[in-house]
Amino acid sequence: xxxxxSKHFQPTRVKDRHAFDTIIDARTPAEFALDHIPxxxxxxxxxxxxxxxxxxxxxxxxxxEARRVxxxxxxxxxxxxxREQFADRPASWKPLVYCWRGGLRSGSMVQWxxxxxxxxxxxxxxxxxxxxxxxxxxxALCPQLDLRVICGAxxxxxxxxxxxxxxxxxxxxxxEHCARHKGxxxxxxxxxxxxxxxxxxxxxxxxFETLDLARPLYLEGESARIGRIALPVPLVTRxxxxxxxxxxxxxxxxxxxxxxxxxYLGDDRDALAETLGRLKEMQGKETVQRWQAWARAGELxxxxxELMALHYDPHYARSQERHFAAWPQRERVAAPxxxxxxxxxxxxxxxxxxxxA
Numbered sequence: 572x573x574x575x576x577s578k579h580f581q582p583t584r585v586k587d588r589h590a591f592d593t594i595i596d597a598r599t600p601a602e603f604a605l606d607h608i609p610x611x612x613x614x615x616x617x618x619x620x621x622x623x624x625x626x627x628x629x630x631x632x633x634x635x636e637a638r639r640v641x642x643x644x645x646x647x648x649x650x651x652x653x654r655e656q657f658a659d660r661p662a663s664w665k666p667l668v669y670c671w672r673g674g675l676r677s678g679s680m681v682q683w684x685x686x687x688x689x690x691x692x693x694x695x696x697x698x699x700x701x702x703x704x705x706x707x708x709x710x711a712l713c714p715q716l717d718l719r720v721i722c723g724a725x726x727x728x729x730x731x732x733x734x735x736x737x738x739x740x741x742x743x744x745x746x747e748h749c750a751r752h753k754g755x756x757x758x759x760x761x762x763x764x765x766x767x768x769x770x771x772x773x774x775x776x777x778x779f780e781t782l783d784l785a786r787p788l789y790l791e792g793e794s795a796r797i798g799r800i801a802l803p804v805p806l807v808t809r810x811x812x813x814x815x816x817x818x819x820x821x822x823x824x825x826x827x828x829x830x831x832x833x834x835y836l837g838d839d840r841d842a843l844a845e846t847l848g849r850l851k852e853m854q855g856k857e858t859v860q861r862w863q864a865w866a867r868a869g870e871l872x873x874x875x876x877e878l879m880a881l882h883y884d885p886h887y888a889r890s891q892e893r894h895f896a897a898w899p900q901r902e903r904v905a906a907p908x909x910x911x912x913x914x915x916x917x918x919x920x921x922x923x924x925x926x927x928a
Contacts, residue, residue, distance in 0.1 A: 582695035583667055585704040591667040591692070597677045598670050598698065606769035608669070608701050609777050614652045616645045616676045645676075649683050662688055669694035669701070702769065705776040712779045713805035720810055721921070722792040722891055722901065723818035725755060725883040726825030726875075728832070728909045728917075729791045732818060735918035736789050742782055744790040749774035752798035754791075755883075757846060759798065761835050771800045789921075792895065815897050816921055820906035822879065828909040829875045837869045854882060 588594060594611040596603050599622050603613040617625060621644045629637035657664075666684060670676035673696045684691035694700065721729050730747055737743040751765050752758050759765075766774075782788060792815065795807050802810075820828075836843050844863040851859045858881065865874040892898045904920045906913060 581692075582673060583692045584695055585701050588667055588694065591665050593664070593666040595666050595668045595680065596670075596698075597668055597680050602671070602698075605767045606702075606773055607698070609773065611669075612656070614656055614680070616648050616670075616680055617641065618648070621648075645679050649680060652680075653683070653687070657684075660689065665690045665692075667692050667694055669697045671697050672699045673697035705769075705773050708776040708779050709772065709803045710805055712782070712784070713803070713809045715784050716782075716809055716813075717784070717787045718809060718813035719787045719789045719921075720792045720813045720815045720895065721789060721818060722815050722895070722898075723820065723906075724825065724887045725879060726829040726832075726909075727818040727820045727906065728828050728914050729818060731832075731909075731911075731914045732917050732921070733789060733791060735914050736921065739918060739922060741918075741922065742786055742788045744775065744778050744788055746775075746790060746793050746802065747797060749778075750797040750800040752800065754793060754797045756849065757833065757836060757843070761838070765798050765800055768800060772803060775803065775806070792891065794890075794894070811894060812896050814927065815891075815895050815901035816924065817891075817901045817903050818906050818917055819903050820909055824906060824909045824913070825879065826872070826876055829879075830871055833875070834871070836866075837871055840867045840869055850882065 583591075588608065594608050596607050596611040596613045597616045598607075598613070599615050599617060599619045600613060601619045603611075603615075607613070621641070625637050625641040625644070628640055660666075666689065668677040668680050668684070668691060670678075673693060677693050677697060681691045681693045696703075721732055723729050730745065730753070733743050733745050737745075747753055747758075749766075749771050751760050751763050753760070765771075790810070792810070793802060795802055844866040847859055847862045847866055850862075854862075858877075862874055862877065865871070895901075902924055904917055904924075906917050
């Protein structure tokens with residue numbers, strides 16, 4: 572390898588990360604899975620087992636022995652990445668590398684990449700600095716948001732309305748998509764675990780970075796939690812004071828929509844029956860046993876109809892009034908049907924609502 576002049580090297584700030592061709596997360600796969608900078612690729616300098624081994628040596632023997640053993644592991648992993656992941660990168664490639672706090676893991680990778688001749692840079696403060704950036708973005712931008720909260724009883728197709736609004740160029744924050752959960756008792760996505768709290772907040776901050784604060788942002792009226800995920804307090808505070816738009820769909824239209832949108836619940840009838848069992852204290856043993864029998868028989872129509880009438884609807888208006896200060900002044904949009912065409916009509920009607928001073 573020939574010596575060559577070193578290009579300028581100075582740790583990069585989070586806000587400048589978009590100037591790079593590739594963002595490389597040098598942490599372990601487990602750390603990466605918990606949360607990472609959007610768009611980053613995971614090229615660990617130590618895998619999960621190796622990091623645990625090095626940490627144990629550090630505690631038992633000391634820093635020198637940990638670095639000697641860890642250094643060999645890092646060198647082997649870097650060699651593999653150079654042979655495989657980075658093999659086709661051109662000389663002009665400019666990667667940004669980060670680890671937990673901008674220390675040895677990302678530093679070692681940057682050194683090797685720069686020795687090859689690539690203009691690799693290190694993220695100052697690592698993932699921790701990105702995490703601070705996420706929290707600062709949410710804290711700073713939430714009070715400035717011109718929110719439009721889409722409300723409606725269970726089965727009003729609010730998420731589909733948001734998708735239709737986004738397709739029309741409106742700014743949308745789909746919290747349920749970020750949380751990978753529909754928010755209700757039966758809202759778990761089939762076969763999809765919820766993300767970590769940190770990853771959920773990263774999703775929100777990523778949307779915030781693209782916003783034009785002079786334009787409205789549409790989102791669904793949520794409670795403070797979606798499944799096991801908590802909404803950021805600044806966002807909840809702003810949402811509670813925001814302008815409300817209610818999708819008014821008939822019970823029949825809502826039931827038809829629920830039967831389409833939640834049809835997958837019939838795929839695992841025992842799991843559905845078990846989940847319904849959590850309502851015994853609220854709804855009574857006899858009612859829930861009837862619901863569980865319908866669930867096990869795959870009879871979703873009577874089940875969903877009673878869940879709407881006895882469980883969701885009785886608490887809906889009271890809950891909205893308690894959570895949203897502007898609920899009495901809400902604007903209403905009729906939704907006579909919730910077919911795709913009907914949902915498109917609802918989105919058009921929402922966008923046609925007059926601006927308020």
